[in-house]
Amino acid sequence: MIQPGAKSLRKIAVIGRGTAGSLAAANVARLHSDEDHELHHIYDSRIPVIGVGEGSWPSLVQELHKLTRLSHEVVQRRLNGTRKYGIAYEGWGHRKQDFIHYFTPQQVSYAYHLSADYLVDLLHESTRAQHIDAKVLSITRVEDGARVKFEGREAEHYDLVFDARGFPRELQPEQHIDVPYIPTNTAIIRRCPAIIKAERDGPVVRPTYTRAVARPHGWVFVIPLTVHTSYGYIFNRDVSSQAEVEADFDALLAADGVEEFEQRAVISFPNFVHRQIYDGAVARIGNAAGFFEPLEATAIVIAQLQVGMVLQMRLSRPVEYRENDAPVVNRYLINYMLCSGLFVGWHYCCGSRYDSEFWRYARDHAWPQYRAAADPEAVDCDALRKFDEMIGVINQMVIDQEDWMRTCAVFPLSSYAQIAQGLGCYPGMTNGH
Template identity: 20%
Template sequence: MTSQIHPFRHLVIVGGGTAGWMAASLFQHAWARFGVEITVVESEKIGIIGVGEGSTPSLRHFFRTLGIAETEWMAQCHATYKCGIHFPNWSSHLSQNAYFHPFYSELDWKSGSAFIYNANLRRKGYDVEAHPDYFWLQTKLAQGKRSPVSKQASGKELDYGYHFDSAKLGAYLKCRAIKLGIRHINDTVVAVKRAKEGHVTQIQLARTGALCGDMYLDCTGFQGLLIRQALNADYVDFSSQLLNDKAIAIPSSVPLKDKVASQTTSTAMSNGWAWSIPLSNRVGNGYVYSSQHISDDSAEAELRRHIGSNVSQGEARLINMQLGRVEQHWYHNVLAVGLSQGFIEPLEATAISCIQYTIERFIDIVDEARTSGKEIASTHLQDKYNADINRIFDAVKDYITAHYRLNTRTDSQYWIDNRENQDHSSTLQALLSGWDDPDTHFEKLVHDLDAQTMYLAPSWYCLFAGKGRFPRTLRSVPLDTNYANAIDASKYCQHQSTFFNDHKKQLLKTYGQHYPEPVTF
């Protein structure tokens, strides 16, 4: 196998952290058998952001691809299970101004179908139950502080994500990668040399000197040392659509083990929102906000009040955010991964998913080209890849932006400005208009607009229904055969609630652990 020709003999990854070591791990897994050498250059003088501590279910695929068991990595990274995200206080006009965005699965098929049917009927002005919290198993588990991992083999798995210490995750992947033979250089890049054609020929390191590779990965965070500074890739700014530009992070003590939540909580605040991410050893807290609407000191004071008595007395960490993306993620012989390629605020914990997709799609497209004899460095191939990654970033941006457009709060100018902001994509505008038109087949619209790139239709329904985007005046469902399904849906909702209550003890027994017991090595 190692005798097969591979287009890249030496991959140089500039920057470590979660992005750099995820990339090194996946490339080693995919291409080590072809004799591809991988070098990671990171400087101990340059810190990492280290607050992306939640994931989507895609991270499970990452660990399964590498053959890493949960019992191996979770304990080392203080990881816990995640059923989804709870969103309190984003609306002000509902009796229940909160909802849960779950990771759903095959087990939710019947109740999920009932939810979508009811939501469509409520869009038409009929008084049926359409709050998402009544329909999903993961929601019930999160409310009961249960994990999504069953202790009993049932043949059907729930999908789930994780909470984890991102610095420890990067350190774990680093240690594992070095043991597998990936070269690690602790040094600082002082210069980047390019050929006349534009591609990078070498990087100059402060102590090590010149380092050459066939392909370079930019994992240098917001500075974008290669993709933005050296190659000057085009940049698309999202700041006019998403107003938040800062975050402040403060940890707090963890409650008792049996009180650890299996959800992320994203609470709307006066001028932004606060995250709460439960780990096995602490709770990660932060406030994402707009510096045009609140000062750093006021944001910190508000966050400390929000956390309460468990708040750390240590210094808060201030983070400046750049919201946007590069136009060319793969440009010449540089691939941008992580914050260097772009960032959309962490409301739905999508950063690691974007990192993972960027790497996996690159591996796939290179392998496809290699086996078919296509030119790897062709502009056509790079354009295809970049368009694909841009679709992912733009899809996430639309879903995040929708959170703000759908808010109904009137208690601060921040929320009013977000709701009235008309600077959003034509796709999001079509979704907003389509939802408000009761005659629009919303599921079909989501499909036709290619809005399921990152979020399937149930997620869009949870978002609109959870924010209460329905007519304010409702009428009773007529006792007509045409509405039999709606009546059945409402009954099924009631049946599900009864089922959860009747079988609560069994559910608590089945879905119990928040994190696996560590393995002793």
């Protein structure tokens, strides 16, 4: 492939060794046609990665095959993976009934449930890079690239920097778009015995689903891997105390017949999008660029898009276009993330089988803020219009064939239709009222 931009990408830095940084480094190593480029993969080994993120989207299956050049079977086994065909919702919405949100085409397309640590290891094996264990103090945009300052090491100049340093320390309105219509902010992670056993001679092919179980204080994900089953209780620490949530978590595990577990982590998370994801020389990716709670497992698939788009633009376009391209790419990525966030928040619009303080807060207080929070004046993009259009299409009495293939961010119209029907959110009730 001809890459007119390759000459202007002689020296690239990826900062962060979590899922996002590891995907970026592997992509640079794989896509850059010029063998002589320099890739520095920088991380501070004293700062741990998040390490959860065991649900994915189907595009990761293809991407890992391409990046590692390993067969799908080998990749799946190396990840202790199972094949995820969708998400099984339990007790959500008006109907209070169970339903599945399948990937499209239904029962054909699958993703992985995977061990996040092994994903990072797998990506590193296929990435040729210089590894630097150092703390980054600052990344500054300069005329022809970016300057990175380190603790105890000379500063360096790079043509492109991927900043994958994880969540910002605090949200600041001038830098971050807050997403208050998603009502959760904390996760408790427990590791339980495997319910799916590894096959001796090949990958596990039987279909599996992430369970998303509505509970009085939020919801619980259940992700089946071949080495353990991962449980995560997602809740709002301003509405429920950790002790209350732990007690209800115990009750769910008892009901599931789980006799032992290992408490892994309590993680606070913000729901937000950075206003400056890409400026031409610095690309924020992964949790540094934005995050939404894990209900639809969108983090890895969004990181894939961020990395792919920035790299393709820089490699395939002459460097003279960089300054004009940057704001267009930035707005596209913000828009894409906000569309995803609106879809995730919408799951709460009809409440659940529980008439608890959390669910009243989620349905009556958090979700109704979505129009003001995503107003184009406030976010400088038209994600709200795109979301409204999707809701408009599924609300029609008859959906035109030309609309069947519509998508809004990663979600096709079929995802909107499955969630609307599953929640019992029929025409005229998409706000839950």
